[in-house]
Amino acid sequence: MTTHSFDVGDASQYGVDCAILLYNLRFWIFYNWTNSKHQVDGRTWTFNSAKAYAQQFPYLSEDKIQRLLTKLTDAQIILRRAGSMDKWDRTNWYAFVDQDAQLAPMIEAAQHSAKLRNASRKAAESTPHNRGIDAAKLRNHCTDVNTDVIAYKTASPRIDLPLPRESGGSEASRAAIGEAMAVLRGKIVTAEAG
16 A cells, blocks of 8 residues: 655645645655755755656646646745756756755654664663573563452462662652552451451
8 A cells, every 4th residue: 555645734835735745855855865865056856757756646647746846836945957958858856945944854753763763772782681681580570460369378478579670760669669568468467367
């Protein structure tokens, strides 16, 4: 299934069809910018023909695409240049008038994605295997606390709860575990008395 995306703000201002083309232009200009491709006169460019866009967006005709690109050019959102001296070549090149403003959301998203990748990588590096903890011993630790009280005459007053690591456990989590232990001790004593 193919999906096409657009920015809601662009759709409100220029219409959905223009917003779809703008999103596509942003993607390819950002791609070229990050790869240092098609840089001319301090701008990053991408190219396509109305025919190629019509194949990519089958719900838009070539004429409609030409009108939309003219609308974006007239609104001074994009610049358009002929791609070739050949009169049969209908490929045009496109760049943003204000490249910094148009690419800012893409740059921000890329930075956020990089932060998530770094966080994921750090989490993977801190797995028990990588910290020298025996995974078999870790499997035997139970962090679930069952608060159901079942009165058995052979109830043991001993409670084994794993405490948070000193480096990672917060005071609040240690206090909560301490309170849970006190409550459980009271329930066990009550169960033994009954």
